[in-house]
Amino acid sequence: MDWGALPKPEDDGGSDHLVSMALPDIAVTSTTGRDIRLSTLGGLGVLYAYPLTAAPGVALPDGWDMIPGARGCTQQSCAFRDHFQELKQLGVDWVYGLSTQTTTYQREAVNRLHLPFELLSDAEFHLCRGLRLPSFKAAGQRLMRRLTLVVRDGVIVKLHYPVFPPDEDAAWVL
Secondary structure, three states, X not given: OOHHHOOOOOOOOOOOOOOOOEOOOOEEEEOOOOEEEHHHOOXXXXXXXXXXXXXXXXXOOOOHHHOOOOOOHHHHHHHHHHOHHHHHHOOOOEEXXXXXXXXXXXXXXXXXXXXXXXXXXXXXXXXXXHHOOOEEEEOOEEEEOOEEXXXXXXXXXXXXXXXXXXXXXXXXXX
16 A cells, blocks of 8 residues: 555544543443443553444445545554554553444454454444544544554553554554
8 A cells, every 4th residue: 555645644633632531431342242341441452443444345435545544444453463462462451443333344344354353333423422532524424533542451541643554553552
C-alpha cells in the first residue's frame, strides 16, 4: 500500500480527554458471542478502534480513500495479528479490535484474516459515546476514527491518535 498517496489524518483534539480516563462499565459483544466489559479486565491491554473492514464482494463507501485515515483497517488488524505473540511476551494480557460493524460482519474478518484475538462490536455506539470517541460519517454511516488505547487495569494509560499509517500501529504499541 502506498500510504503517501492517501490524505494523512490530522490530530483534531478529539481524543485529548482519553488518557487517564477509566473505561466505562459498558458491555460490547465479541466475535465469539461473549459480552465483554473492558472496564473489568485486569492487567495490560490494547484496544484499537477502526472505521470498518471491507468484506469480499462488498464495495467501500464512495470516496473512501480520500477520507483522511479511513483506509487501512485490514492492514491494522493484520499488523496486530502479526505482532500478537510479541505483545503477549511483553506482558500484554489482552488485545481487541473495536468497530461499529455488527458481530456477524466482524466474524467474517476474524476468519478471513486469521486473527488470534476477538473483535468487538459497538454497533449501538454505547462504548463510543461513553468514551466520547472521535467519529465521522461516510455513506450515511457513523464510523469511529482510528485510534489505539493502551489500558492498565481499566484505565487508559497511553493513546495513539491519529493512527497513520495503520500497518505501523502494532509496532507503535510495541
